Amino acid sequence: xxxxxxxxxxxxxxxxxxxxxxxxxxxxxxxxxxxxxxxxxxxxxxxxxxxxxxxxxxxxxxxxxxxxxxxxxxxxxxxxxxxxxxxxxxxxxxxxxxxxxxxxxxxxxxxxxxxxxxxxxxxxxxxxxxxxxxxxxxxxxxxxxxxxxxxxxxxxxxxxxxxxxxxxxxxxxxxxxxxxxxxxxxxxxxxxxxxxxxxxxxxxxxxxxxxxxxxxxxxxxxxxxxxxxxxxxxxxxxxxxxxxxxxx
Amino acid sequence: xxxxxxxxxxxxxxxxxxxxxxxxxxxxxxxxxxxxxxxxxxxxxxxxxxxxxxxxxxxxxxxxxxxxxxxxxxxx
Numbered sequence: 001x002x003x004x005x006x007x008x009x010x011x012x013x014x015x016x017x018x019x020x021x022x023x024x025x026x027x028x029x030x031x032x033x034x035x036x037x038x039x040x041x042x043x044x045x046x047x048x049x050x051x052x053x054x055x056x057x058x059x060x061x062x063x064x065x066x067x068x069x070x071x072x073x074x075x076x077x078x079x080x081x082x083x084x085x086x087x088x089x090x091x092x093x094x095x096x097x098x099x100x101x102x103x104x105x106x107x108x109x110x111x112x113x114x115x116x117x118x119x120x121x122x123x124x125x126x127x128x129x130x131x132x133x134x135x136x137x138x139x140x141x142x143x144x145x146x147x148x149x150x151x152x153x154x155x156x157x158x159x160x161x162x163x164x165x166x167x168x169x170x171x172x173x174x175x176x177x178x179x180x181x182x183x184x185x186x187x188x189x190x191x192x193x194x195x196x197x198x199x200x201x202x203x204x205x206x207x208x209x210x211x212x213x214x215x216x217x218x219x220x221x222x223x224x225x226x227x228x229x230x231x232x233x234x235x236x237x238x239x240x241x242x243x244x245x246x247x248x
Numbered sequence: 249x250x251x252x253x254x255x256x257x258x259x260x261x262x263x264x265x266x267x268x269x270x271x272x273x274x275x276x277x278x279x280x281x282x283x284x285x286x287x288x289x290x291x292x293x294x295x296x297x298x299x300x301x302x303x304x305x306x307x308x309x310x311x312x313x314x315x316x317x318x319x320x321x322x323x324x
Binding site for chain 2: 093094095097098148149193194195196197199200
């Protein structure tokens, strides 16, 4: 069957695969024929993702990427890759006057430093092969817009967007492409700490021209596109997936 | 933890509303200035001042300042 988006014969590493968007990406990529290696902090939840994966030789490696030693360890456990999806991320909702350095550091560690260092090591050790595709899960926040009490999250995602563009330039000679996907609100448990109520989320949903939040799979489909050979001429780009949110 | 001090800390999160407006009986969600940002500022203030993690639903279930004070006190 004709399928230009096939991921057959590609090995892809997905971080943050124990829940939410990362889990959907891992599962969908495996259904597209990729050998997917997943990583995350929580072994039990990682195994849940693993149990839903198909494809050749799926694998999981437990790692807390906010710890430098574990990033190095993960890199050592990987032989070759055709794709890397940096999905691990968290948010911290604080009005700016309350957003202290420690709060920024906590989020930047996971959303920015960890994917940066992982990508760097995988490139430097040449585990990411010629023609490989790196995808960062960025956001509309910090790139196209922001949200109330979102200074910390926006900063981290804005930083990722800047990084991806510079990386795209530096890695072009290696034939490695670097792109971001920029989702609006996706149905995940990112606000499970409860500062934002369901009522507030329902109000927010009404602001989307397409009148709903996104599904994790819808982000996964965009990632599949950027990982596939159809996107061979695409680097340094942002792919907006927001139900029209930033049009208004 | 003192009710009066709590009221002052609460009032400090507002810019336009006169501090004299805030009493233990103030129905704070009826204030013109009440918004999602003030709600998040109250949550952050309570965390900083009292070491208590409020949820959005705690704010939702409180009507008056005294209601919220009691919720914070019970969580302390």
